[in-house]
Amino acid sequence: xxxxxxxxxxGAFLCSCGITRSPIxxxxxxxxxxxxAVTSNKLATKVGTSTATGYLGLIATGDASYQTAAKNAGITxxxxxxxxxxxxxxxxxxxxxxxxxx
Amino acid sequence: MKKYVLFIxxxxxxxxxxxxxxxRQYSFYPQEGGAVYFIHPQKVFESGNAEALKKxxxxxxxxxxxxxxxxxxxxxxxxxxxxxxxxxxxxKMGVLFEGKAVTYFVQPKKDYWQQxxxxxxxxxxxxxxxxxxxxxxxxxxxxxxxSYRMKPKVWKKQSQMISKIFDVVEYNN
Numbered sequence: 001x002x003x004x005x006x007x008x009x010x011g012a013f014l015c016s017c018g019i020t021r022s023p024i025x026x027x028x029x030x031x032x033x034x035x036x037a038v039t040s041n042k043l044a045t046k047v048g049t050s051t052a053t054g055y056l057g058l059i060a061t062g063d064a065s066y067q068t069a070a071k072n073a074g075i076t077x078x079x080x081x082x083x084x085x086x087x088x089x090x091x092x093x094x095x096x097x098x099x100x101x102x
Numbered sequence: 103m104k105k106y107v108l109f110i111x112x113x114x115x116x117x118x119x120x121x122x123x124x125x126r127q128y129s130f131y132p133q134e135g136g137a138v139y140f141i142h143p144q145k146v147f148e149s150g151n152a153e154a155l156k157k158x159x160x161x162x163x164x165x166x167x168x169x170x171x172x173x174x175x176x177x178x179x180x181x182x183x184x185x186x187x188x189x190x191x192x193x194k195m196g197v198l199f200e201g202k203a204v205t206y207f208v209q210p211k212k213d214y215w216q217q218x219x220x221x222x223x224x225x226x227x228x229x230x231x232x233x234x235x236x237x238x239x240x241x242x243x244x245x246x247x248x249s250y251r252m253k254p255k256v257w258k259k260q261s262q263m264i265s266k267i268f269d270v271v272e273y274n275n
Contacts, residue, residue: 024226031126044131046172047140047163071217073163074206082129100131100138 004027005098021095022085030087036097037081044080044100050075064097075101128267130274136166139271143176146260147240147250153179155214158240158250164225166275167179171228174220175204176248177242179214182208185244188221190231192238198231199223203242232264 023034050069052062066081084096129140140163147158155178164171177183190199206218219242231238237257241249252260 016238033129042133043135044133044138045163045165047129047131047138047161049143049161072176074204074220098129099138 004039015052021083022087023031023086027071029084032083032096033082033098034075036083037078039080041077041079041101043077046073046075046100046102048075048099048101050097050099052095054095055091057090058092060093062095064095064099066099069097069099070101073097073099077101124263124266124270127263128270130270136168139166139267141264141267142261146252146256147175148253149248149250151248153181153183153246154248154250155179162228164228164271166271168226169226170222171225172220172222173228173236174218175240176216176218177248178211179215179248180213182249183215183217183242183244183246184208185217185219185242187192187243188219189241189243190223190227190238191241191249192231192234193236198238199227204233229265229268232261232268234261237261 022030024030024032029091036098048071050062050064050072052060052064054060068076069081070076075092077102078099080100082098082100084094084098086094086096112225127142129142131138131140141161143159143161145157145159147160149158158175158177160173160175162171162173184205185203188201188203189197192198201221201223203219203221204219208215208217210216237252239249239251241247
């Protein structure tokens with residue numbers, strides 16, 4: 001039982017390194033926003049988000065696509081895209097796409 | 103081994119405890135013609151209606167200098183429920199605002215439906231309703247009607263947080 005638990009914890013830690021695309025990763029805690037993409041459209045009147053979530057470094061679900069984020073705000077012209085990476089010990093991780101546009 | 107695990111968990115506590123910090127709840131993008139403020143999705147509204155599934159999730163977008171803001175929300179129902187209008191109600195004053203809802207999409211999930219819509223309402227009213235003592239009620243109306251509101255404890259936190267973000271908007275304009 002102890003070995004299994006150890007494997008799970010070790011797995012979670014090792015896997016967590018690959019889960020978020022954060023420019024900087026904190027093993028204990030990560031919460032940062034960074035730029036992802038920019039277009040020639042300058043104006044942003046709407047903002048939409050889409051999210052994917054991971055648990056224990058073992059299960060990951062969600063839809064963090066640009067398309068879903070744009071759809072969530074009725075955006076047809078994207079201005080720029082930010083991303084937010086959040087992780088607690090690699091056990092709970094969130095990747096959020098934030099799309100600005102009109 | 104236990105000591106190491108405990109040490110790492112204890113290290114994480116201060117960060118986890120701060121996850122509701124206000125600067126993480128909104129985005130601010132300055133641009134020509136007025137900055138855009140975005141309050142990130144908040145999953146806090148609940149309904150006692152059997153047709154409603156999960157909590158209603160809302161976000162707010164405000165363009166500085168404009169009179170109105172967009173209150174955009176996602177709601178989940180057992181059957182398709184397209185809405186025409188949205189009412190904002192208060193316990194004390196009744197209907198505070200009624201406006202036409204713009205549906206962004208209706209899509210099936212496992213065994214339920216996800217719908218997303220938006221309501222444009224006066225920014226001053228938005229500020230006012232989030233400074234009330236009790237949660238406002240949001241009533242979605244189509245062929246049927248579903249009402250949502252926040253629990254008192256949730257409202258207290260939400261009201262403080264959103265009001266503080268409105269203060270930030272005011273200080274930067």
